[in-house]
Amino acid sequence: MNELLGLSITQAAARLAAREISARELTLAHLDAMEAYRSLNAFITETPERALAMAEASDGRIGRGEAASLEGIPIGMKDLYCTADIPTTAGSRILAGFVPTYESTVSANLWDAGCVCLGKTNLDEFAMGSANVTSHHGHVTSPWTRAGDNAALVPGGSSGGSAAAVAARIAMAATGTDTGGSIRQPAAFTGIVGMKPTYGRCSRWGIVAFASSLDQAGPMTRTVADAALMLQAMAGFDSKDMTSADHEVPDWSGLLKADVRGLRIGIPKEYRVDAMPEEIERLWQRGAEWLRAAGAELVEVSLPHTRYALPTYYIIAPAEASSNLARYDGMRFGLREEAEDLTRTYMRSRAEGFGAEVQRRVLIGTYVLSAGYYDAYYVKAQKVRRRIAEDFSAVFERVDALLTPTAPSAPFRIGEKMDDPVAMYLNDVFTVPSSLAGLPGISVPAGLDGQGLPLGLQVLGRAWDEQTVLDVALALEEAAGFATLPYGLGEAP
Amino acid sequence: MSYRIAGGTGEWEIVVGLEVHAQVTTASKLFSGASTAFGGEPNTHVALLDAGLPGMLPVLNARAVEQAVTTGLGLDAQINLLSTFERKNYFYPDLPLGYQISQYQEPIVGRGALLLDLPDGGTKSVGITRLHLEADAGKSLHDRLADETLIDLNRCGVALMEIVSEPEIASPEEAVLYMRKLRTILRYLGTCDGDMEKGNLRCDANVSVRRVGERTLGTRCEIKNLNSMRFVARAIDHEARRQVDLIEAGGAVVQETRLFDSERGETRSMRSKEEAHDYRYFPDPDLLPVQLTQDYVDRLKASLPELPDTKRLRFMADYGLSAQDADALVAERATADYFEVTAKGRDAKLAANWVLNDLFGQLAASGRTIEQSPVAPAQLGALLDLIAEGTISGKIARDVFAAMAVDGGDPAAIVEAKGLRQVSDTSALEPIVDRLIEDNPAQVESCRKNPKAIGWFTGQVMKATGGKANPQLVGRLLAAKLPRAE
Known part of the structure; x- marks a missing residue:
């Protein structure tokens, strides 16, 4: 493996600044990796020419002493972010041929910070999925395999392409979006760091909407420090998004410290779910021990409405999605399947354009909003959502952060759980509650299971308190010392 | 103003509620920065949002x-400090x-209320149920191409206010009065230009009928998209009669949405x-x-303009105007403002007459609005001053006004330039009067028998002076010199 591929952003930035390496060299190394690992299908659209042009521009700025915070850092952009002049698919056939004329706020922020665009990463169709198996552009394969078993595993989802790209050292970082766990769960599955900030921290403008009240952009990186750097560049108030918050963005990176002395860390008892592998339970306890050893106080807490979170999420998210996806009607852009009249043109375009999982959620969402069902489902779900948020508010009066597993299982084989949507939905049981409450969360790689697959721990924090979340995550990262590369990566380019 | 439909089995009354869609006067759309200007080339006022891009x-x-x-x-309504936007899918x-x-x-x-000014001088209050904001849709053009429909998104996203009335309107005429009054108030407030031709003000009418004396409401039909005052009245009248005929023939009204066919004058x-x-x-x-x-x-309330109901009462009290003149003057804020500038410090009734008769006549003849009037209110006021000072007579003033309407300009200057100044000089008028008496003994004689014969002399003096003689002075001179009737 090219040694440049092993660098964190922090390390690469230092070497770029010292002119020991050029942005062009760094980008070329990653473009080579992209080619070598094309079989992972991490990218839907590769943009090598743009990447080199951007890297050269970065070199120019570095030479003139005008380097921005992420100057010359090659990253992957989840193909849910609209990017000007680059096809944007949302992993769906229905956006075939769609090339935005506009740039999403968050991707624009990253280009402004000096990032180099390697390409658009694969994802579950419209970010609906937990294994990156619903993309019209094919499933993503995790760079990880079980010890002694070559069966292809899922990278998690929906930001599976981003996770695979970062884990396979194709990209130094990538963007994800998290609606119910779509950053944190794939980060856990691929042994990287994934952070969802507080709802409203990053602008949603220009990101293809799945469920507007839940969608948040966030970074996927290999270290906690890199996550802080990336999020720093991505976040900020945007007057084009009314749900973006006019909150000052603290200097997370500068203030980042592994010091957890005196912090009270809650262990929510409701997260001990049935049928959770013992290895995950043990890792969770180990994580608690690490924090205790570092000077934090561990407290068992209760979030009594946790068990209602998944059903609540699977009413609210599809309801919003059913409406958000109405604009894909074949009239103005993307796929159009002509038929004898308007209604049939709508039906055929949407039937051909949307995959099974998207259709399932549009149907669920339409149903729960229908006259006669609205109160029983949607209104009730909103009430439960408030209860779930109140659970967190109450707990955060007593503790500074919560520690949980990120996912209830290790990565599974591609094809598994495909015939059982509910089993698939259970992947997000630990990430969905905080999404419903709009709270920040991060997944940190914390160890391996018995088959040598990565497992993640999740830290949740108060709204707008990303700093504590990052600090606790850093303490875990240091204690875990997770350094394992995906198998086989050592021999690559 | 009771409105009854005489059916074969008795008398019927109608119950109408109106849902008015008023385009909000704003430079940009409700949720995007695209322009709301009317008449642009199709699809030129479209933001990315308006086109529904991802x-x-x-x-x-x-x-x-x-x-x-x-x-x-302005509708004296409850303002909800918390409101929400929803999606209608x-x-x-x-x-x-x-x-x-x-x-x-x-x-x-x-809830609010709107006061109708009835033709008999009375008023009737109609309840407003609610007003909400919503984004307009685009326009489908079905008739440009043979087999295809074209879409123009210029309107798409433009802010509309939907203003819903209580079912308290009892005749087609009241519906029109409601629309007129609402339009007046919206225009006063500057929140909607009320232009029905451009579709900036349109309404749906919910119509039901019941036998006179009955309390319960009948089944209603909603007539969509009425875009002129005339259509509002005709559609409601037709729909009410259709319902009466239907019920009397043993049928029942089915709740449905109907369209008004203005060419056939019926609803479908x-x-x-x-x-x-x-x-x-x-x-x-x-x-x-x-x-x-x-x-x-509170701040918006403090900055509300005086509204027509208040203004009407003030015009009657302060200027001594009749209800009819006050109504006519307050119907448009621009007219009321014009009148007040003209009337300030002057004979208000005279000012009202000039505005309502001369100015309106002139504007109607030239097809202009009051905003486009070639005569500014200050100029009309100056003209009234010339009458009051005796510089010109009312009759000459009409000629001066006609000149002002063509070329604009200051009335005093026109009077000077055209030599229209009234002759109020006895020494100038006396010889004319004397000569007329001398030359027309027969007419002098007839004055002895008929006091009205003096009018012939007045006319002759006016003729001799080109209408410029001061009529009061002429009258005094003639009275002194002519014999009195016996």
Whole structure:
């Protein structure tokens, strides 16, 4: 493996600044990796020419002493972010041929910070999925395999392409979006760091909407420090998004410290779910021990409405999605399947354009909003959502952060759980509650299971308190010392 | 003004409620920065959001909120400090998002009232149920190409106020009075230009009938998209008669949406209740609830202009105008303002006459609005001053006004330039009078028998002076020199 591929952003930035390496060299190394690992299908659209042009521009700025915070850092952009002049698919056939004329706020922020665009990463169709198996552009394969078993595993989802790209050292970082766990769960599955900030921290403008009240952009990186750097560049108030918050963005990176002395860390008892592998339970306890050893106080807490979170999420998210996806009607852009009249043109375009999982959620969402069902489902779900948020508010009066597993299982084989949507939905049981409450969360790689697959721990924090979340995550990262590369990566380019 | 339909089995009355769609006067659309200007080339006033592109988000136009609150205050209505936007979901090509952003459960304005000015000089209050903000859809053009429908999104996203009345309108005429009064108030407030031809003000009418004396409401039909005052009256009248005929023939009214065919003067079924869409309303998660402060509402209230009802009473009290003249003057704010500038410090009744007769006549003849009047109110006032000072007579003033209407300009200057100054000089008029008496002994004689014969002499003096003689002075001179009737 090219040694440049092993660098964190922090390390690469230092070497770029010292002119020991050029942005062009760094980008070329990653473009080579992209080619070598094309079989992972991490990218839907590769943009090598743009990447080199951007890297050269970065070199120019570095030479003139005008380097921005992420100057010359090659990253992957989840193909849910609209990017000007680059096809944007949302992993769906229905956006075939769609090339935005506009740039999403968050991707624009990253280009402004000096990032180099390697390409658009694969994802579950419209970010609906937990294994990156619903993309019209094919499933993503995790760079990880079980010890002694070559069966292809899922990278998690929906930001599976981003996770695979970062884990396979194709990209130094990538963007994800998290609606119910779509950053944190794939980060856990691929042994990287994934952070969802507080709802409203990053602008949603220009990101293809799945469920507007839940969608948040966030970074996927290999270290906690890199996550802080990336999020720093991505976040900020945007007057084009009314749900973006006019909150000052603290200097997370500068203030980042592994010091957890005196912090009270809650262990929510409701997260001990049935049928959770013992290895995950043990890792969770180990994580608690690490924090205790570092000077934090561990407290068992209760979030009594946790068990209602998944059903609540699977009413609210599809309801919003059913409406958000109405604009894909074949009239103005993307796929159009002509038929004898308007209604049939709508039906055929949407039937051909949307995959099974998207259709399932549009149907669920339409149903729960229908006259006669609205109160029983949607209104009730909103009430439960408030209860779930109140659970967190109450707990955060007593503790500074919560520690949980990120996912209830290790990565599974591609094809598994495909015939059982509910089993698939259970992947997000630990990430969905905080999404419903709009709270920040991060997944940190914390160890391996018995088959040598990565497992993640999740830290949740108060709204707008990303700093504590990052600090606790850093303490875990240091204690875990997770350094394992995906198998086989050592021999690559 | 009781309106009755004489059926074969007895008398019927009608119950009407109106849902008015008024385009909010704003420079940009309700949720995007695109222009609201009328008449642009198709699809030139379209923001990315209006075209429903992926990832685009609505941003609420604060000016539209202000206009809606101002309208609510003008309708003496409850302002809801908390209101929400919801999505009304349905598919149509002129609705790119697949949903209309509207207010459903919590509108920005609640109950209010509108006062109708009845022809007999009385008034009738009609309740306003609510006012809410919503985004308009685009326009489908079915007749440009043989087999295809074209879409123009210029209108798409333009802010509308839907103003819903209580079912308290009892005749087609009252419906028109309601629309007129609402239009007047909206124009006073500057929140809607009320232009029905451009579709900036249109209404749906809910019509039902019941036997006179009955309390319960009949089944209603909704007539969609009435875009002229005349159509409002005709459609309601036709629909009410259709319902009476139907019931008297043993049928029953079916709740449905109907269209008015203005060429045939009748309503036609559009869709029944069963075919009605399930709009799946839910709060738009892209928009936070609208939270207003009482202070904000109070500030808008303090800046409200004087409204027609108040102005009408003031004109009657302060200027001694008749109800009829006051009504005519306050119907448009521009007219009322024009009148007040003209009347200030002058004979208000005279000013009202000049505005309502001479000015209106002139504007009607030249097809202008009062805003386009070639005669400014200060100039008309100056003309009235010339009459009051005796510089010109009222009759000459009409000629001066006609000249002002063509070339504009200061009346005093026109009087000077054309030599129209009134002759009030006895020494100039006396020789004329003397000569007339000398030359016309027969006419002098007739004055002895008929006191009205003096009028012949007045006419002759006017003729001799080109109408410029001061009529009062001429009268005095003639009275002194001619014999009195016996």
